[in-house]
């Protein structure tokens with residue numbers, strides 16, 4: 113099971129209260145800055161000490177190590193962030209990976225049978241139980257693992273699974289300070305399978 117990680121985001125608890133990290137930076141279980149655990153916008157742009165304008169890294173500074181970014185931020189105790197405007201083929205950060213994973217999970221649930229066979233249930237259970245072990249964002253995996261101990265997966269059928277996933281997703285939303293999604297089946301179907309009734313997605 114992944115170890116706890118350290119971050120200074122307001123929504124994720126720092127494992128070591130004395131850790132001096134720039135805002136948004138997340139440390140991995142190995143004690144090093146964890147790139148897949150950190151939103152890319154926190155990696156990309158820092159306020160350079162002594163300047164008042166935002167500095168967008170050049171192509172070489174884009175490749176700056178997390179340590180460099182951290183050092184800059186330690187100096188000013190300030191990090192300026194921008195939306196992630198990296199090229200599409202860049203590796204995913206925690207947000208891109210999250211969106212893709214939720215898309216996969218909610219869509220899979222929307223197409224899961226209402227009356228799954230024992231084999232289908234077993235396979236779904238395996239998929240969900242693999243996440244806390246294999247999910248690359250270690251602190252996300254760790255939270256999910258804790259969460260699944262108190263709320264075991266409901267693989268009984270499409271409705272139960274969709275609701276269970278929606279609630280797990282809402283727990284992350286809440287931790288990140290986002291609003292809760294309506295876990296009613298109509299909202300879930302419209303979002304992940306049928307689309308809105310106005311036909312705008314047809």
Ligand SMILES: Cc1cc2nc3c(=O)[nH]c(=O)nc-3n(C[C@H](O)[C@H](O)[C@H](O)COP(=O)(O)OP(=O)(O)OC[C@H]3O[C@@H](n4cnc5c(N)ncnc54)[C@H](O)[C@@H]3O)c2cc1C
Pocket residue numbers: 124206207208209210211212213214218243247251252253255256277278279280281282284285288292293303
């Ligand atoms: C298992 C897991 C754990 C994660 N843990 C963390 C974490 O600890 N820290 C962290 O920073 N990030 C975490 N993430 C990533 C995070 O959940 C988001 O994916 C990421 O912040 C991008 O958010 P977003 O606002 O673009 O939309 P997302 O939260 O990715 O949602 C995508 C779309 O799903 C729909 N949606 C939203 N909520 C629900 C819901 N409850 N049910 C159904 N549909 C919904 C909305 O239409 C939304 O636009 C985790 C992701 C996963 C898959």
